[in-house]
Amino acid sequence: MKLLVTGGAGFVGSNFIRYWLREHPSDRIANVDRLTYAGNLRNLEGLPDRHELVCQDISDPTVETYMEGVDAVVHFAAESHVDRSIDSSEVFLQTNVIGTQRLLEAARRKRVSRFVHVSTDEVYGALGDSGEFSEDTPLRPNSPYAASKAGADLLARSYFKTYDFPVIITRACNNYGPYQHPEKLIPLMTTNALEGLPLPVYGKGAQIREWIHVTDHCRALEAVVQRGRPGEIYNIGTGCRLSNLAIVQMILQLLEKPASLIQFVTDRPGHDFRYALDSSKARRELQWEPQIQLETGLQQTIRWYRENRSWIEAVKGPSYQQYYSRMYQNRGKDLSSN
Numbered sequence: 001m002k003l004l005v006t007g008g009a010g011f012v013g014s015n016f017i018r019y020w021l022r023e024h025p026s027d028r029i030a031n032v033d034r035l036t037y038a039g040n041l042r043n044l045e046g047l048p049d050r051h052e053l054v055c056q057d058i059s060d061p062t063v064e065t066y067m068e069g070v071d072a073v074v075h076f077a078a079e080s081h082v083d084r085s086i087d088s089s090e091v092f093l094q095t096n097v098i099g100t101q102r103l104l105e106a107a108r109r110k111r112v113s114r115f116v117h118v119s120t121d122e123v124y125g126a127l128g129d130s131g132e133f134s135e136d137t138p139l140r141p142n143s144p145y146a147a148s149k150a151g152a153d154l155l156a157r158s159y160f161k162t163y164d165f166p167v168i169i170t171r172a173c174n175n176y177g178p179y180q181h182p183e184k185l186i187p188l189m190t191t192n193a194l195e196g197l198p199l200p201v202y203g204k205g206a207q208i209r210e211w212i213h214v215t216d217h218c219r220a221l222e223a224v225v226q227r228g229r230p231g232e233i234y235n236i237g238t239g240c241r242l243s244n245l246a247i248v249q250m251i252l253q254l255l256e257k258p259a260s261l262i263q264f265v266t267d268r269p270g271h272d273f274r275y276a277l278d279s280s281k282a283r284r285e286l287q288w289e290p291q292i293q294l295e296t297g298l299q300q301t302i303r304w305y306r307e308n309r310s311w312i313e314a315v316k317g318p319s320y321q322q323y324y325s326r327m328y329q330n331r332g333k334d335l336s337s338n
């Protein structure tokens with residue numbers, strides 16, 4: 001089988017490529033990635049020759065040439081960080097909406113027989129103290145990131161309805177694991193704690209997220225490529241839901257670092273309170289089950305960050321430091337010592 005993966009130099013995409021090539025020793029993957037700030041060649045180190053990096057924007061018309069002989073497209077490429085979308089949203093529309101439309105169009109013209117559009121639970125908006133999102137929950141995205149992903153989901157749906165193009169949409173909860181950029185909660189808190197720096201928890205840390213280990217997400221996507229039904233949407237979650245403060249406390253405990261490192265800072269505007277997914281459809285129809293418990297997965301993840309200091313140092317270079325001071329220095333408390 002030949003896959004075309006987009007965004008494979010990022011966090012979930014690189015884990016997916018590693019997973020797929022290990023599990024499918026005769027398959028090949030073309031990886032279309034523009035290598036933005038979030039794309040990292042070090043995430044691709046050690047991959048076999050069956051992986052080919054195509055350093056290209058997904059909006060570029062030449063991407064169509066790489067669809068030749070491709071059995072399935074798995075589309076990860078996106079601008080993926082909520083805080084950056086609040087800071088400046090245009091690139092989110094460019095990549096997540098226009099880029100997805102261009103990619104859908106290229107794949108349709110090349111008659112690709114399966115297109116997996118990797119989306120997120122954030123398209124549903126936010127929940128209060130109770131309830132779960134099902135695949136039929138109306139889309140009520142709250143951040144520019146979530147709105148751009150919802151736009152992409154609707155385009156993907158329209159390609160199925162209008163052209164009978166075999167698109168499948170997946171909506172996963174928050175992922176964690178190795179190779180995640182330290183702009184996101186778990187690697188940011190882990191790497192700051194390792195350096196003895198403050199851990200900036202937004203608001204009171206009461207917001208709730210559902211967490212999945214990236215390998216469990218990759219297994220679900222494998223099942224979608226193999227057994228998903230065109231035109232369908234699958235929520236991919238674990239039911240493992242925790243407040244941000246609880247996660248940060250777990251990280252500190254695992255690292256044997258003091259709780260005094262926690263600093264409560266100004267909340268994110270429009271901060272979604274709670275995400276919770278009903279993933280029974282994926283379990284039932286794809287015969288998929290998450291396998292990695294949060295405590296085990298978090299231990300492994302923290303070990304990976306401990307053992308990969310040079311990866312962290314490279315990612316937390318000058319442009320990350322600039323990003324960090326821009327985003328955090330005016331958040332109520334002085335974190336500019338980072």
Ligand code: NAD
Pocket residue numbers: 006007008009010011012013032033034035036037038039040056057058059075076077078079080081095099118119120121149171172173174175176181
């Ligand atoms: P990431 O930011 O780590 O990686 C994104 C990758 O896409 C990078 O390699 C980047 O270089 C590439 N890219 C960005 N714009 C591009 C463009 N115009 N053309 C080509 N490549 C481009 O993101 P991630 O966390 O790995 O997320 C991957 C996908 O999974 C996204 O679509 C995201 O919405 C979805 N998702 C992520 C999570 C999560 O918790 N990380 C949860 C649910 C869904």
Ligand code: TYD
Pocket residue numbers: 081082083174183184185186188200201202203205207208209244268
């Ligand atoms: P994040 O990893 O950015 O994922 P998302 O916003 O897509 O869910 O954030 C996860 C949660 O952690 C979210 O509720 C915001 C919170 N958060 C902090 O409290 N401090 C931080 O420095 C970051 C990056 C996130």
